[in-house]
Structures are given as structure tokens and as C-alpha cells.
Amino acid sequence: MDILLQLVISGAIVGMIYAVIAFGYQLTFATSGTLNFGQGEALMLGALVGLSVFNAGISYWWVLPIACVFGAIQGFFVEWVGVRPAMKIKSEFGWIMSTIALAIIFKNVAENIWGRDDLSFPSPLSDTPITFGDAYIEPMGLAVIGGALLIMLAVEAFNRFTILGKAVVATANDRDAAGLMGINTRWVIAFSYALSSLTAAFAGVLIAPLTLTGARMGASLGLKAFAVAIIGGLSSGFGAVVGGLILGIAETMTGFYISSGYKDVPGLVLLLLVLILRPAGLLGKSTIKKV
Amino acid sequence: MRTQPWWGSLGLLLLLCGLPWLLPNDYYLHLAETILIYTVLLYGLDIVVGYTGQVSLGHAGLFGVGAYVAGVLSIKLGLGFWLAIPAALLITALFGGLLALPALRVVGPYLAMVTLAFGTILQILINEMDFLTDGPLGIKLAKPWLGHHPLTVSEYYATVVAIFALATVLMNRLVRSHWGRAFEALRDSPIATDCMGVSVYRYKVLAFVLSAGFAGVSGCLYAYSEQYISPNTYNFELTILFLLAIIMGGRKSRLGALLGSTIIVLLPKLLDDIQSFRLTAVILALMVLLGSALSVHRGLTTVRRVLVPVVGTAAIALVSFKLDAMTDWRLSIFGVMILLVVYYLQDGIVGFSLHWVAKLRRDHDHVGHAAFHSVDVGQAPITAHASRGPESLLEVADVVMAFGGLKALNAVSYTMSRGSVLGLIGPNGSGKSTMMNVLTGLYKPTAGHIAFKGLSITGKEPSAIARSGIARTFQNVQLFGEMTVLDNVLVGLHHRFNSGLVGICLRLPAFKRDEDALRTRGQQLLQMVGLHAHADELARNLPYGKQRLLEIARALALDPELLLLDEPAAGLTAADITELLALIEAIRAAGVSVVLIEHHMDVIQAACDHVIVFDFGEIIAAGVPAAVQANPKVIEAYLGA
Secondary structure (H helix, E strand, O other): HHHHHHHHHHHHHHHHHHHHHHHHHHHHHHHHHHHHOHHHHHHHHHHHHHHHHHHHHHHHHHHHHHHHHHHHHHHHHHHHHHHHHHHHHOHHHHHHHHHHHHHHHHHHHHHHHHOOOOEEEOOOOOOOEEEEEOOOEEEHHHHHHHHHHHHHHHHHHHHHOOHHHHHHHHHHOOHHHHHHHOHHHHHHHOOOOOOOOHHHHHHHHHHHOOOOOOOOOHHHHHHHHHHHHHHHHHOOOOHHHHHHHHHHHHHHHHHHHHHHHHHHHEEEEEHHHHHHOOOOOOOOOOOOOOO | OOOHHHHHHHHHHHHHHHHHOOOOHHHHHHHHHHHHHHHHHHHHHHHHHOOOOOOOOOOHHHHHHHHHHHHHHHHHHHHHHHHHHHHHHHHHHHHHHHHHHHHHHHHHHHHHHHHHHHHHHHHHHHOOOOHHHHHHHEEEEOOOOOOOEEOOOHHHHHHHHHHHHHHHHHHOOOOOOHHHHHHHHHHHHHHHHHOOOOHHHHHHHHHHHHHHHHHHHHHHOOOHHHHEEEEOOOHHHHHHHHHHHHHHHHOHHHHHHHHHHHHHHHHHHHHHHHHHHHHHHHHHHHHHHHHHHHHOOOOOOOHHHHHHHHHHHHHEEEHHOOOOHHHHHHHHHHHHHHHHHHHHOOOOHOOOOOOHHHHHHHHOOOOOOOOOOOOOOHHHHHOOOOOOOOOOEEEEEEEEEEEEEEEEEEEEEEEEEEEEEEEEEOOOOOOOOHHHHHHHOOOOEEEEEEOOEEEEOOOOOHHHHHHHHHHEEOOOOOOOOOOOHHHHHHHHHHOOOOOHHHHHHHHOOHHHHHHHHHHHHHHHHHHHHOOOOHHHOEEHOHHHHHHHHHHHHHOOOOOOEEEEEOOOOOOOOHHHHHHHHHHHHHHHHOOEEEEEEEEOOHHHHHHOOOEEEEEOOOOEEOOOOOHHHHHHHHHHHHHHO
16 A cells, blocks of 8 residues: 555656646647647756756756756747748648657757766755655655646746737637737747747756656657647646646556556557547547538 | 659669679678668558658557567577568558557647557567567577578578569559559548548558558568567667658659668768768758759749758758767758758659759740640540439438537428439528538537438448448538549549459459549549540649539549539639539439539529528528528528618
């Protein structure tokens, strides 16, 4: 029973990170109908840049905003190089391939800068676990859960209460109508990419002290977060959290009870099952395609 | 359709056969062999990417399945190469079918992610199931035996050439058949494909199964070529390389696949040697610069548009002189290549060259060779079989179609008798097009029943409804734009092809008979709408009015008993409308019943026996055209109170 509680806690921590990345997918999908296939690499870059800044002697709590700024710039770049040209020629194949290409480039560049080995990111909080019952949670784990919720709430609040946020929501609802109302939708889409990469970079710096950091950490995180985004539905922020928790816990269970080699399998299988049975996701709204 | 001259193919085959004598050593022969093996896989990938227009990120996984079928058969059962080939084909095809299952409902980015997840799972399984695959250790394979004699390097190469040639022939036959046309149709307009009686789901699954079959054979050949396989080979990077190869070489082209495969096999070797890479990069940059300058000079493109590729290739050349070793930057180079190809070489090298040659040629002689068939195909009946059966053709009873709270159709009931022309009119948004989408199965009605020829079609799949005899056109034209005009009609004639995979691959007499007869039939249908001179043009290049006529010809190819026309006169000139009216009259005279949605009242007056008026999803009036037009309710709906 206690080991079960322990697995749930560890799963929830990983799950919240998935939720943040999945949330990033939702942001760009809402405004432009496109996804950044390199979302995992955005997280990886955020974590590695954060590590370099940290090693330069800057306090962890300053590393977070710096990594966020870097993430935003990286997001603008992805939109500018990979997405905008494809949207201009209305090529779905185009943006899928170019965001993948950018992801490969980012990963390769990171490998050449930071090396191929995993690096450790020292934890800013004490390592003394907080125990309750026989289960324990590291303070950093609590920070991850809190931070993840905080950044998602912050983006939601931003969308609801600021004029720029309202432009984002309007564009998400109907890009053409928003354009006719004088909203610069192209800029809003670029902005949503910046926000999306920002949240990913933030998540990267959060998770780095708990796991190891390295150029290769992005790919599987990105894929599994997509599974989360699909499970939760691409239109529901709450769904991302639920999907993240489901997947995170399923993974730690699989790793413990079956074999850690199969740890990545439940997410992928879950992704395939949800897409077969309920493509709009567990909490997403299904839409009828108009002819 | 491009027909490569046969002597070109023969020359290439002779060259391939002669390579063992031409190349200095086995290393180069092995490279050539790898190129051919990858090409077989690329044929398969081309079916999915080029023909059906889907993105697959799972082909490295399928390639791995093929290789591991060979490996596992060898170490666990002691079975050799000759059994492994068919086994790899069948088992990988099965995996392809499995992969296609989620394809039922997902498209675009979803499908890409599904295939990526599938490929990743396969790689994990190969790695973890060490009781079967020996896990990360990998499997060593001996050279195949023929009888009591192990094949030498050049003999195995000859085997690969033979299988490559066979794959090329099969691929050519496949894509130039009704199956190939179905693949292309579902890429251009899945909705119209379903409404032509060609099940999109069925052909998507078939495309993946066939594609996986090619990948399986390729994987098996690869396993015996390398004589060692390990799980790490079949990773994401390989998938990306395959995609780069197919889009860079050129989609829908055998030559393109071969070219792409050559690039991805030779490029890594090139990157290993910095000197030769620098040379290649400089040559490439100069070629792009020269080509762009020439194009700009001839006024074919603008400086702005060629700026990025020119600067990009020049930057690669410059960077190559800065770095001492390129190996570490291999993936970045691939990434940059993908970006450049996706935006500046969308049709691949083959497509680009053909396009360029065509443009230059047009510059030289302004006469132009619009090659069209002007075969005399004679007069032909509008439908192949006379319409018989119960007097009442269509019965709609209490049909409700609700989108959330909005009822686009609210308890609509009417019947339609055989051989009549029924007009549906009403203000915009009154439910006319919704009615058509419900009739053709694109929407499943929330409540109510629809019977066609006395049989219920409520809730049936669009393709099944189409095959039962209901054909349609679309308000916003849904042609297969990248296909020729004749091929568009041939998709409509799909239901009359009786051959399966065996017939297509072996070109059996029955298949050839069907193909010839139905091509003639297609020409006849085009003649009926006056488009036979345009048979070889791409559908998207037709002017709007002719596109509408082509939609009608394509719908008639189904030999329908009921034809639904959704605003056929929209955007037509007065002269075109006269022709349209004559066509509708001829269709009715042939015994085909017609439902006509139209805003042109004169067309309704002239063509319809009976008119139904919709407003807010309900029928507000029905009767003969003149009576309906005088109905005060109708006047109110159209003009306001």
C-alpha cells in the first residue's frame, strides 16, 4: 500500500511535467491549428540553458525567468522559420516536417554544445524528503507540482484578463473573424508559439534537478506529452492535467511492476487507444467536420 | 501521367547488372546494394506519403520488423533467406494493417504522431523482447544459400537487383491501376472519394498494408546485406532520413525514390570526408546560384524567392570550411536539408527538373503541345443500366439533424418518385445542403429514417450509400485536383473494376479488359459534358465552370439512380446554364432521378417537376414550381414580411 502511494506521488510529479508540455501543444493548436513537433526539444534547451546560467553562478530562482525568456525567443524562432512559411502555402506536410527538422537541429546543436552525456542539475532545495506515512516526497517534487500548476494558471489568467490574451482567445475561436476585427492574427500565432516554448523551458528547469539533463531528454518527453495532450483533448487545459496524472502514474507503475524497459510503452499504447476510440480526447469536445 | 521511355529503364537495369564489373571493390558494391534496398522501402513510403498524402513516421519501425523477421527465423527456426523474404513481406504487411487501424479517424498531425508512437513501440519491443530478438546484442546472419552453395557478394547483389526490378514493376502497375487512383483520390478529397463509392478507410488501410509489405522485404534484404542487425538501427533518425529521401528525390516517381535513396546513402559517407564534403557543398551552392540567376533572368521567379536557398546553400558551403569534422553535425545538415526541400523543392529533384524543362520548352516554342486524346468514342448512354424497381425512389421520414442545440433539419419528411427532378430551394442556411449531406451519409441523422429503393440507408457509410446508387456533386467543388480530368471520372468508375491485387500485379487479361473498356467509358462521359478535349489536363487547372461539369461527369460514372446536384449553376455564365439545363434534361431522359439545389429560379422553373422549400430546417411549402413560387409563405421567407 505504501509503495503504491509512493508510486502515485512519483507519477504525479512526472505527470505534471507532461501536463505543462501538453499545455504548450494546446496553446499553438488553438491559435493556428499547428503543433510544434519539437516541443520536447524546447524543454531540453530550456533545461540546458538554465544549467549553463546556473553554472555561471546565478541563483536558481533567477535561472527560471532567464530560461523563460530564452524559451520565448526560441518559440518565436520556430514559428518564424518553421510554421509561418508553411501556413502561407497552406501545407500541413510543410509544418510537420519543418518543426521536426528544427527539432533535429536543436538536438544536434545541443549535443555539440553540451555533449552527449547526461548532466546533473544541482537541486536548489534541501534533499531532505518530507515524509508522510511511509511515503516521502522531495521538496523539489513539491516545487514541480506547484510550479507546473502556477505557470498554467498564469497563462490562463493572462488569456482571460489582458487584451493581448483576449486576442489569443479570439484567434483561437475563429482566426478569420479575429483577423477581420483588426487583430494581427499572424502576430498572435507567433506569440502563442513563444508562450508555448516558454512554458516548456520553464518545465525543463523545474524537472532538471529531479532527473538528469541532456540533449536526448526531449524526444521521448515530447512524444509522451503529445499522448497526454491527446488523452486530455487538445482543447481542454484541465484535460492536460488529468491526462498527465494518468500517464505519469501509469508509467511509474509499469516501471515498478513490469520492467523499466517498458516504461515508455503505456503512454504510447494509451495514445493509440484514445485515438482509435475517442479522437477528441477524454475531456475534449468532438466537432463535426462541415462539408 | 509520366511515362518514362522504356529504353531509359532498360539502360539503368543493364548498368545495375554491370556494376560488379565496373566497381573497384566490394565496398562500393555494398553501397549500391544498400541504395537499391532503401529504394524498395521508399517505394512503399511513397504509397503513403506521395500517393495518399499522409505523413508516416513509423517506417523505420516497419523496416526493423522486416529485418527482425529474417533474423528471428534464422536463429530460432533455422530458416533461411528464401523463406524469410515472403515471411517478412506478410508479417510486416500485417503490422502495417495494425498501424492503419487508428488511421480510421485521424489525419494530419495526429496520424504523424500515431505512426511515430507506433514506430517507437516497435523499437522498444525489439529491444526488450530478448527471448525472441536477443535484445540489444543483435543478431548475426550468414549469407543466404542457394541449394548447397552460399551466395557470393556479387550473387547476393544480383538477387537484390532482381527483387528491386520486380518491386519497380509491381509499384508501377499498382499506382497505374484503380487502386493507385483511389489512393490519390483520397489524398485530394477524402469526402468526394467516399461519395464516389470508394471507401477511404479501406484504401487507407490497404495503402499502409502495401507500404509495409515493401518495407518488410526491404528490411529482410537489409538484414542479409549487413549480416548483422541490432535494435538501435531502426530509430527516429532513420525514419527522418527516409522522409527526406522521398521528398528530396521526388514523390510519385520511381526515379525520385532511387535518387533520394542514393542521396541518403552517400551523404553520410560524404560527411565522413570533410574534403569531399566541402567540394560538394561548393558545387551545390554554385549550382543553386546559377540556376536561380538563370531563372530570375528569364523572369521565371523573383530575387526575393530565391534568396533563402541561395544564402542557405552558400552558408552550408562556408560553414564546411570552418569545421574540421562534419560527422558531429550530420543531423543538423539533414535538418537544414529538410527545411530547404520542404519549402523550395516541394516536388523533389525529379518534379523540379520536369517542371523546369517544361517551362524552358514553353519559352522556346509558343505553340505548345497540349497533348489530348481526340479519339472518337461515339455516342453512349448516360447510365450503364436502366433504372428499374419500385415507383417510390426515396422516402425521408421525420429526419432530424441537430448540431448541439441547433436543429439544421427538424422533422423533415418527403418522398420522391422515380424519374423525377426534385428542386430544393430556400434561403441560405435553411438546411438544403445539410439534407444532401444526410442523404449521402456524410452526416448521421439525429433521428428519423431514410429509405432508398425501399431499403433503409439510415446511418450507412457514405461509400456504401454511393455504391447503392446515389451520386452527388458539391457546393464547393471537390475534385481530385492533382489528378487528370479522365482519372477523376475513372475514380467514379471504380465500382466497375473487378480485379484485385493479383489481377493488377500480373496484368491479367480481365484487368486489361476492364481498364480499356472503362477508359473508353470515361471518355464518353467526358464527351457528354464537353470535356473530352481536356482529358489529360489536371483537374485543378480547369476553369471553374468546367470543374462543375466535371463533377457531374464523375457523379454519372457511378451509374447512379439518384443524382444530387448542389448548386450546379452557381458561378456559371448564361450560355453555360443553357448547356447545364440540356444536360439535366438528358440525365432525366436516361431514367436517372435528380435532386437539385439551386438559387437560380429560372433553372428551377425549367428543370423541376416538384419543388420543396426549406426555411429554418423545416419544409414550409411543396408542390409544382409555379404554385410554390406564388406561395405567400415562400415569398415571406425569401423577401421578409
